[in-house]
Amino acid sequence: MIDGDQISEFETAKKYQEAFLSTKSEWDKGKRDLSICLNLGFISWYLSVESGNTFITQGLNDNDYEIIELTLSEVTEEGIRNFSTETQFLLIFGYMITLFPHHFGDYEHWESIGKNMLSKAYELEPSDPIIEIVFLADNMRSEGYRNACLRSKEHIKDRFKNKGLMDKYFQDVFDR
Numbered sequence: 001m002i003d004g005d006q007i008s009e010f011e012t013a014k015k016y017q018e019a020f021l022s023t024k025s026e027w028d029k030g031k032r033d034l035s036i037c038l039n040l041g042f043i044s045w046y047l048s049v050e051s052g053n054t055f056i057t058q059g060l061n062d063n064d065y066e067i068i069e070l071t072l073s074e075v076t077e078e079g080i081r082n083f084s085t086e087t088q089f090l091l092i093f094g095y096m097i098t099l100f101p102h103h104f105g106d107y108e109h110w111e112s113i114g115k116n117m118l119s120k121a122y123e124l125e126p127s128d129p130i131i132e133i134v135f136l137a138d139n140m141r142s143e144g145y146r147n148a149c150l151r152s153k154e155h156i157k158d159r160f161k162n163k164g165l166m167d168k169y170f171q172d173v174f175d176r
Contacts, residue, residue, distance in 0.1 A: 007039065011165035017059050019043055019165065024071055037079045038092050042166040044072035045096045048103050069103075076104060080113075088159075090121035091131055092166070130155055130174055 010019035023040045047068050050056040060068075076093060083089035097104055097114030104110040121128075122135040129152035136145040156174050160167035 008162060008164040011043075011168075012163060014056070016043065016047060016056060016165070017064070020047060020068065020071075024067075027071075027075070032078065032082070034083055034086055034089060037075055037083060038089065039164065039166055041072065041075040041079060041093060042096070042169070044068050044075060045100070045103060046165065046169070048072055049100055072103065073105070084120070085124070087121045087125045087128065087131060090117045090124070091134060092170075094118035094121060095134055128155075130159060133174065 007019050007022050010016070010022060020040075020043045023036065023043060026036055027040050047057060047060065048065070051060075051065060076097075079089055079093060094114050094117030097110050098118065099114075101107045101110035101114060104113075118131075118135050121131045125131050129148045132148035133145060133152055136142060136148060139145055152174060156171055160170045160174075
């Protein structure tokens, strides 16, 4: 059984294919907790989104991308079924879906699902400044958005504290 530190080591070394395959192996063995769902969903999304960037996707072929896309779909559907009240799931998947809905299927359908996920996360945790900045991202010039960005700075490193790709990505994205 591989642990999160080993997967983070693959990601830090930019061995994304190994990180994906290791996390997927855990998923396929039945380890389907929130952490695996988030990490496998994220790396599947990241590799799918970065498919044209050979620096990131070196060594991946068409068959690999087919597996990655199927995995993203499977993890998303299972996550929606099992973690739809978890704010971290709603935040991460809502963000990924609204940013690139076409990677999940029909653009308008998935864009709506992503926005609903972010709305639900905000309803569950309206005082969470990280959720608030994502929820208010359509109105970046508002005072509420600017205030949430300032308040979020102290929470980013606590919420995304691991060394893996997902946490590093969101540290960079949310440090506004």
